[in-house]
Amino acid sequence: MTAREIREKIARLEKKRLRDLLRRDFLLTWDKGREELEAILAIAEILRALRGENISTRFWDSGLAISQFRDNSTRTRFSFASACNLLGLTVVDLDEGKSQLAHGETVRETATMVSFMAEAIGIRDDLYIGRGHAYMKAVAEAVEKGFLDGVLEQRPSVINLQCDIDHPTQTMADLAHLVSHFGGIEALKGKKVAMSWAYSPSYGKPLSVPQGVIGLLPRFGMEVALAHPEGYSLMPEVLAKARELAAEAGVDLRVCGSMEEAFEGADVVYPKSWAPFAVMEERTRLAETGDRRQLEELEQRSLEHNARFKGWQCTEKLMSRTRDALYMHCLPADISGVSCAEGEVAADVFERFRVPLYRQAGYKPYVIAAMILAARTENPAAALSGMLAKAQNRSG
C-alpha cells in the first residue's frame, strides 16, 4: 500500500464514530456498535499497512501491558505480545496460578496494584462457564474505580483474550480475514456461513468461538447456519442475543441438526468442536466443590458421548456441498490422521486451506493492537497520521 493509500484510509477512519471504544474495555463484540467494529478493522488494516511499509507503529515511548492467562495459551500469548510490541508497550505477565479463585476485594486490590503504569490488561479466562466474563468485568470495575479515585493516572483497558462467552480478538481477526477473502466488508452481505460443531477426541473445549461467530457475522449481513448434535447447544442468552442482532440486520440465523444441512450452499464453513453448555455448567459446579472423582466421571462420560458423533468431520465430500467454501478454524485443529486418529477435519481439507488458515491467524496481532489503540487514544486517526508523518520526516 502506498503512503497515499494509507492516508486515504486514515481519512475515512476519521469520520467513523468511536465513542463506545475510548477509555472502555473490549469484552464482547455485541457491546460495541457496528461502526466501532468497522473502525477496529480499519485501524488494524492501517497498522498492518504501515508495518508493511516498514513504518514504526510505536505509539508509546514507555508503558506496560498486563497479560493474565488463566488457561494455557501459546498463540494468543504471542498475538498479545506482538500487538503490544507494535505499539511500544512492554508486557508483564500476572501469573496468579490457574487454580486460584478470584474474590471481590482481592481482585480490586491486585488489579489496582499492578496497573500503575498499565495501558492495557489482556485476560484469558475461558475454563469455567459464568466465570471468565465476570472476572474481566470485576477487573475493569477495579481499574475504573482506581482511575476515578485518582489512584491510577490512566485507566487501562481490559481486552478479552477469550472468556466463557465470547472470543472477540479471534472473531474480529476472522472478520478481517473474510473481508480480505471476499474483497470488502460490503461483499459479506448475503454470504452463507456454516458454523458447525465437529467431533474431537477432547473434552471441555470452550463455547466462546461459536458464540462469538454467531454474535458477530450476522451484523455484517452474513447468513449463519449453526449446526450441532442434540445436546450441544450454546448458552441460551447468547443465542437469543445473536438472533436479535441477526433480526436487526435483517438476516437469517438458523440452527440445524446436521453438518450436511449447514454446509449446503455455504460460502464459508467453520467446523469446530465445543462442549455442551450443560456439561460446562456441571464442570464449573464440580470444580467448586472440588470433587475430583466426579470431575473425572464427567470427563469420561462426555468423551463417550462425544464419540457417538465421530461422523461430524469436515471432509472433502462435505465440502463439495458448499459453494467452493472457505474453510476456517481458530487453530489448532484436530486433524484426522495427523494430530489424532479421528477429528474435526480431514487432512486433505486442512492441507488445502493451510496457508489461508495461517493468514487468518495473522490478523490477530493487528486486531488486538487496534483494540488497544482505539481504547487508549482520543483520536486514533491522528495517532496513525503521526506515525506516517514521523517516518516521512526521517526519510525526507
Place this chain on the structure above:
Amino acid sequence: MTAREIREKIARLEKKRLRDLLRRDFLLTWDKGREELEAILAIAEILRALRGENISTRFWDSGLAISQFRDNSTRTRFSFASACNLLGLTVVDLDEGKSQLAHGETVRETATMVSFMAEAIGIRDDLYIGRGHAYMKAVAEAVEKGFLDGVLEQRPSVINLQCDIDHPTQTMADLAHLVSHFGGIEALKGKKVAMSWAYSPSYGKPLSVPQGVIGLLPRFGMEVALAHPEGYSLMPEVLAKARELAAEAGVDLRVCGSMEEAFEGADVVYPKSWAPFAVMEERTRLAETGDRRQLEELEQRSLEHNARFKGWQCTEKLMSRTRDALYMHCLPADISGVSCAEGEVAADVFERFRVPLYRQAGYKPYVIAAMILAARTENPAAALSGMLAKAQNRSG
C-alpha cells in the same frame, strides 16, 4: 504541575548532595545521608510530575534490569517492572529457584555473567534472617569486582526490594506518602507515628517493614512509638541503629507494650504483623539442617503463640485514641472478616483508608526509578531537564 514548576523542582534538586548514591547500591536507608534520601524523593516526585504531563521519562534507549525474587511477589514485581519501564530498561528475571542456597563463587560468577548489559539488579530475599542482606552485598561485590576488572562495561546497582533487615523501596514510598499527606517534608517534624505489631493468622512475616520504618522516619523528625507483645522484638542491632539515628535527629523513639499506648495521640499508625526475631533465627537454623518435622513444629508453635495476641487489631475504637491518624500498611493486609476471620485490621478501618493505601503503594514505582536513576547517572537533574527539553522540542 506545570513545566515551570517542574523546572523549579529540578533546580532545587541540583543543589542536593548525591555522592552516596552514584554508582552505589541501595540496600539500607541508614547507609545513605538524609540529603540523599531527600534527593530520591525529589527525583521520584519529578518523574511522577513528568509522567503526569505525558512527558516521556525514558532515560535509556536500551539496557537491562535484572530482577531476582527469592520470595513470591506480585506488587513489588510490578513496581520494579514499572520503574524500569519508566526509564527504558528491559527487565529479565533471574529465577534460580527459591530453594537454592548461594555460595560465594557461584554468586560471583552468576552475578557477573548476567550483568553484561545490566544497569540495575533488583533483589527480594527476605525469608531468612542473616541471609538476604548478605546475599545482596555479595552480588554488589561481584559486580563491583567485574567492573573494576574491566569485565563489565558498567557497574549495575543493586536495589534491595526487601531483605531480612530493611525494605527501603517500601519505606521510601511510605515517606513520600507522608510528605504528601502532611504537606511537605518539614511538616513531618514532631508528628507521632505508632509502628505497632498486629495479629495475623500467618507465620514468618519479615521484620523488614517495622525495622525500615523505625530506621527511617525518626531521621525526618518523626517521633516513633514501637509497640509489640513481649517476645516480638526486632533485630537488636537495628533497634540500636534506629535509636542512634533518632538521638541524632533529637526525637524520641520508644518501645511500648501495647497498641493502646502507641496509638495515644498518634498522627500516623502502622499496625502490621511480623514474626519474632528469635523465631526467624530458629527457622533459618532449621532450614539449614533441613529438618522438615522441626520446621513444622516451629510453625505450629508460633501460630499458637501468635493466637494469644488476637487483641492486637487496629479497630475504630483504637483509632479514636489517635489524633485523627493516617492508617498505613504495606499491603496486602489481613483484614478481619474479609481476608481472614481475625486479622491486623478491622474491615471498617481498612475501608475508610482504602484509597489512601492504594496511593501509598503508587509511590513505589517512582521511588524505585529514582533510586536507579540516582545511582546510574552523574547528574540526575540534568537527566530530568533533558526529558523536559526533549518533550518541549517535540511539541514546539
Place this chain on the structure above:
Amino acid sequence: MTAREIREKIARLEKKRLRDLLRRDFLLTWDKGREELEAILAIAEILRALRGENISTRFWDSGLAISQFRDNSTRTRFSFASACNLLGLTVVDLDEGKSQLAHGETVRETATMVSFMAEAIGIRDDLYIGRGHAYMKAVAEAVEKGFLDGVLEQRPSVINLQCDIDHPTQTMADLAHLVSHFGGIEALKGKKVAMSWAYSPSYGKPLSVPQGVIGLLPRFGMEVALAHPEGYSLMPEVLAKARELAAEAGVDLRVCGSMEEAFEGADVVYPKSWAPFAVMEERTRLAETGDRRQLEELEQRSLEHNARFKGWQCTEKLMSRTRDALYMHCLPADISGVSCAEGEVAADVFERFRVPLYRQAGYKPYVIAAMILAARTENPAAALSGMLAKAQNRSG
C-alpha cells in the same frame, strides 16, 4: 575507540562478503564462509565499540525475538536477552515444556503462529543426539515457507544457541576472545590449541563445544590437538568435516590419547568434559522408548566409567607443559575443591584465569547481536554507520 576508528572498521566491513548470512539462519559455523565469519566478528566488535562510546545500537523500534530453551540455561538466556536488547528487539519465551517431542506439522504451525512479528528465533536444544539440529532446521523451514507463502511479512532467522552438533554463539565468542588475546585474526595462524576432554562428576554433557571448536579454529590457521580417553569420541561426521576444513586451511588436526600430549607446547588449552557419542546415542534411544530404569542404569554406568579418568584434570603441572597457554572454558566449569571434589580444573588454574574467562563470556551478547543483524539487514555496515550518525546528530 574513537568515532574515527569505528568509522574505519565499518569501512573495512563494507568490503566483506555477506551473502551466506542475509535472510539465513546461523546453525553451524561450517555452513558459513570464512569471510562471513570474519564479518560477524567485525560487526560484534563495532557494536561493542559503539556501546563503549555510549552510542545506542538500537536498530529496531519494535519487533520480537523468540527464545526457546529445551534445556536449562542462565548464561545463554541472558546473552540472548542482552543481544536482542542491544538491537531493540523484545524477547518472548516459547516454553513448550522440555519433554515435548516435536512433530513435523506441529513444529510448522507453532513456528509460524509465533513469528508474525519475529526477527529472530534463538533455540537451545542440545539434550538428544540427532534431535537439536534437526529441530532447528524444521523451524527454519517452517518460517521460510511462511515467508514464501506470504503468511509472514518477514523471515525470522534461527540462531543456534547450542544444539547436539555445534554451539556457534559460544565458539564465535571464543574466537573473538582469541583474536583479542593474540592481537588480531592473523596472529592466530600457527597457534596450537589443546581441545581436551576433562573429568567431571556429571553425565551427559553435550558434545557441541568440542565439536564446534574443532570445526571452527582450524579455519583460522590454528593447529588443534583433540584429546580424550578411549571411547569418548565425537560424532564421526563432525570429525570428518573438521578434518576437511583443517586440510583446506593447511593446518594439522590430530587426535591424541592424553591431556599431557595435547598440552605439550600449546598456546591455548580448552579442557572440558563431554559424554561419549555412543552414550548420547543410547540415551536418545532410551528416552524415546521411555524406559526409566534403563536410563538410570545408563547414567550409573556412565558415571562409573567417567570415574576411571579422574586424572584428566587441568592442573598447574599440566599447564607448565604449555607455552604459557591461555586457559579457556565455556563456563560453568567443574572446579576441584570448589564446585565439586574432583573436576575439570584445579582451583589455582581457574582462579588465575577467572577474569579472562569472564571476558571470554562477555563477547557472546555481541556475537549473537551480530548474527541477528547480519541476517536481518541487507547492509550491516550502513546500519552501523546509521547508529554512529544518529549519535553525532544528537550531540552535534
